[in-house]
Amino acid sequence: MNILLSIVIPIYKVEQYIEKCLNSIYGQIIDLPVEVVLVNDGTPDKSMDIAQKFVNNRTVVVEQENQGLSAARNNGMKASHGEYVWFVDSDDWIADGAIGKLCKYIEDLKSEVFVLGIKAFDEKNTPIDSFHPIAPVDSIKTLTGAEWILTPHFERGPMQIFIIQRHFLEINHLEFVKGLLHEDLEFAPKMLVKAHRVTYIPENVYCYLIRSKGSITSTVNPKRFTDLFFILKEHETLLSSLSNPKLRKAMETSQWMLLRTLIFYLKVQNYKGMNLCDSHHASLVRKVAFRSAIVASKGTYKIKFLLTGLYPNIYRYIRW
Incomplete structure (x- = not known):
């Protein structure tokens, strides 16, 4: 068979x-x-x-x-x-x-x-x-x-x-x-x-x-932040290799949703010593945030991403 x-x-x-x-x-x-x-x-x-x-x-x-x-x-x-x-x-x-x-x-x-x-x-x-x-x-x-x-x-x-x-x-x-x-x-x-x-x-x-114990939102693990940022960087590299406008727009859309997820975990878990202004993170965060302010589907997210691009750590004071 x-x-x-x-x-x-x-x-x-x-x-x-x-x-x-x-x-x-x-x-x-x-x-x-x-x-x-x-x-x-x-x-x-x-x-x-x-x-x-x-x-x-x-x-x-x-x-x-x-x-x-x-x-x-x-x-x-x-x-x-x-x-x-x-x-x-x-x-x-x-x-x-x-x-x-x-x-x-x-x-x-x-x-x-x-x-x-x-x-x-x-x-x-x-x-x-x-x-x-x-x-x-x-x-x-x-x-x-x-x-x-x-x-x-x-x-x-x-x-x-x-x-x-x-x-x-x-x-x-x-x-x-x-x-x-x-x-x-x-x-x-x-x-x-x-x-x-x-x-x-x-x-x-x-x-x-959906398990009640050990979920990703209930388990504090700084690796979640570092891995999500790794994914953001990897996808940005993929995006830069794409020439087709529709494929680029699709990856740009995926990136704004990924940045939102990264900010969500960073905010919920309140990882000590980790923030979006870190020298290893700030330039990419600003780049994705400003672009996300254009491609995000909702006006509220457009404003949030624009503010994040200007002041990356403002996420602490914004509901995501």
């Missing part, structure tokens, strides 16, 4: 979640051209003991020392055989009957990237109504990746909302940056600006767990 879809699942310290995740997948793929790639990221708990109960001839198991989510995804992708790759987190699950529907969409539409609807749940399995939709459309729609970035309210993550053609990933040398926090924010824009066909499927098939 030719494999249409490879579901790549990194595994690390998820023994209380992994069985639900794998049950939701293996129960659907018996007669489908789908494989599951389990990447053991050196987990020290019983997660892999639970996962081994599901291993069959449609499973690829990858063993690695603990290297983090990005490396696990990269190695899982390299070990996969499917025409398409779907990165699924091991504490999430897939809605009943969804994988068969997705395979039909993939076979019929053959886009480079598919974008999926998502449902968010808390740890009591209660839907979280405040979770925003992926895109403001209620029917199948295909655009270029740049056009999607420019669509109001379009979400660039989490990475699990994307099903990606493996050949497209390979020819564009797309990988996750190892050891990086917010790796989805780094990966998604550089992927989307290279995609000619990105199809949105308006079905909430991915069930995303």
